[in-house]
Amino acid sequence: MNSVTLPESQAGAVEGPVEVVRAYKAWEGSNIFCLGGRFVFGPDVRSVFWTISLIVAPASVFCVFVARKLMDDFAGGWGIVIMVVFIVFTFYVLVLLLLTSGRDPGIIPRNAHPPEPERQENNMELTPRLPRTKDVIINGVTVKVKYCDTCKLYRPPRCSHCSICDNCVEQFDHHCPWVGQCIGLRNYRFFFMFVFSTMLLCLYVHGFCWVYIRRIMDGEDTSLWRAMAKTPASIALIIYTFLALWFVGGLSVFHLYLISTNQSTYENFRFQYSMRENPYNKGIARNFMEIFCTSIPVSKNNFRAKLQKRTVMSSQSLGSSFASTNREREKSKKFLGQQFDSAIGTVPNRTDGNNMT
Numbered sequence: 285m286n287s288v289t290l291p292e293s294q295a296g297a298v299e300g301p302v303e304v305v306r307a308y309k310a311w312e313g314s315n316i317f318c319l320g321g322r323f324v325f326g327p328d329v330r331s332v333f334w335t336i337s338l339i340v341a342p343a344s345v346f347c348v349f350v351a352r353k354l355m356d357d358f359a360g361g362w363g364i365v366i367m368v369v370f371i372v373f374t375f376y377v378l379v380l381l382l383l384t385s386g387r388d389p390g391i392i393p394r395n396a397h398p399p400e401p402e403r404q405e406n407n408m409e410l411t412p413r414l415p416r417t418k419d420v421i422i423n424g425v426t427v428k429v430k431y432c433d434t435c436k437l438y439r440p441p442r443c444s445h446c447s448i449c450d451n452c453v454e455q456f457d458h459h460c461p462w463v464g465q466c467i468g469l470r471n472y473r474f475f476f477m478f479v480f481s482t483m484l485l486c487l488y489v490h491g492f493c494w495v496y497i498r499r500i501m502d503g504e505d506t507s508l509w510r511a512m513a514k515t516p517a518s519i520a521l522i523i524y525t526f527l528a529l530w531f532v533g534g535l536s537v538f539h540l541y542l543i544s545t546n547q548s549t550y551e552n553f554r555f556q557y558s559m560r561e562n563p564y565n566k567g568i569a570r571n572f573m574e575i576f577c578t579s580i581p582v583s584k585n586n587f588r589a590k591l592q593k594r595t596v597m598s599s600q601s602l603g604s605s606f607a608s609t610n611r612e613r614e615k616s617k618k619f620l621g622q623q624f625d626s627a628i629g630t631v632p633n634r635t636d637g638n639n640m641t
Contacts, residue, residue, distance in 0.1 A: 308587040312394060313451045321587035323386035326449050329464040332385050336378065339482070342524055343374045346489050349517035350496050357499050366492060377485055380478035381463060383471065388583040390454035390469035392443060398436035425563035442564070444550055458549040467549075470580055476539050483532040490525040493518040546571040 308321035316325045325332070351370055355363030401414040417428045422441055429438050432445050435452045439445070444456035446466045455469035467475045496518055500511040512519055542552060546564045551557065565571065 302592050305591050306587070307585070307589040307591055310591055311587070313391070314449050315451070317587065318386070324388050324391075324587060325385055326459065326465040328448065328461060329385070331461050331464045332381070335381065335462050339374065339377060339381075339485075342489065342521055343370070345517055346370065346493075346521055349515065350489075350493055350521065354492065354496055354499070357496075357503075370488060370492075373481070373485055373488065377478065377481045380474050380481060383474040384460075384467070384478050385463040385465045387471050387474075388585055388587075389466040389471045390456075390581075391449075391466075391583075391585055392435065392437070392440070392452040392454060393585055394435045395437040399438070422563040425561055427563060442548065442551070455548060456550055470583065473575055473580070476536075476543070476575070479532055479539065480536045483529065483536050486525040486528045486532060489521055490529070493522050493525075543575050544568045544571055546574070 306321055308315075308317040308324070311317070314327040316327060316329050317323065318325065347367065347370065351363075351367040354366050357363060358366070399414065414431060417430050418438055419426050420429055420441060421427070427441050429441060429443075431438050432452055434445060434450065437452070439452055440454060442455045443452055445452045446456065446459050448459045449466050451466070453466045453468040455472070457467040457472055457475075459466050460475065463475065463478070465471065493515075496515060497508070497511050500506070500514055501508060504511070504514075539549075542549065545557075546562060546566060547557065566574065
């Protein structure tokens with residue numbers, strides 16, 4: 285991968301040694317990167333470990349105190365099947381969690397060259413003015429797009445700036461504290477699959493805990509309450525999964541509704557389509573196909589691109605060098621922005637299927 289060189293330093297300054305850094309190390313958002321920029325998380329990535337513990341801890345209890353006992357109670361290897369299916373499905377849920385939390389959700393790179401403000405004559409003075417919104421046409425419906433002061437660009441339709449990650453995210457849905465990441469265009473599919481699969485995992489554990497209690501009742505010819513007293517782990521798991529089902533089950537139903545109407549959580553909470561037509565709604569079948577049957581667009585960011593950062597040392601006196609610190613800092617930010625543009629230019633952009641003019 286080719287590196288990008290910073291522009292020549294201005295007169296009155298001495299160029300220092302060149303430092304080659306990866307793009308993720310100069311990233312201006314609040315993201316946290318792992319494995320050399322291969323995984324990108326939100327700033328609250330620690331919550332992912334809490335979510336993992338909420339899955340792994342009850343899963344371990346189920347394997348030790350319920351599934352292992354069922355292996356002895358079911359003949360013909362069915363007990364082993366119960367254990368294997370549970371372990372594989374739990375691993376599948378954890379993979380979906382990583383795919384949701386550790387990938388670029390659809391971050392739009394900051395604009396190193398902001399649009400020039402319009403100038404209009406006001407009291408014999410030229411006053412720069414940049415419109416805060418612009419109108420675009422989506423499937424025959426006028427939609428307003430806003431200018432982002434942080435990213436220095438007009439946000440594409442359905443894009444919003446996440447105040448936690450400090451990035452503009454395409455088709456922004458929400459920032460999920462349970463996965464420590466924004467949910468957007470590139471990870472919404474995995475987010476829904478994670479939530480829905482977690483619901484199925486809770487149903488699996490909940491059901492087989494009752495099966496184990498029933499096996500105790502039949503094997504020892506005892507009452508329900510005495511059978512429950514013999515397996516406190518099953519009772520704890522039944523209560524735990526019952527409470528979890530209200531959360532992940534309700535969330536699954538809510539997002540099924542959002543997918544069927546082609547809305548995001550952000551749009552739904554702001555009642556954006558309560559009084560006007562939703563220009564993105566293509567019908568239930570096509571809305572579901574858009575989420576689950578289309579290819580995921582390539583990331584607009586190359587976090588592993590190499591940037592050459594040249595240290596600039598002032599050749600003037602200490603006093604003048606101190607006074608120019610802010611200017612040099614602004615130049616450095618501008619130079620890095622130019623490098624991001626160059627690096628990002630190697631990544632193909634996604635062609636949106638919507639009719640936008």
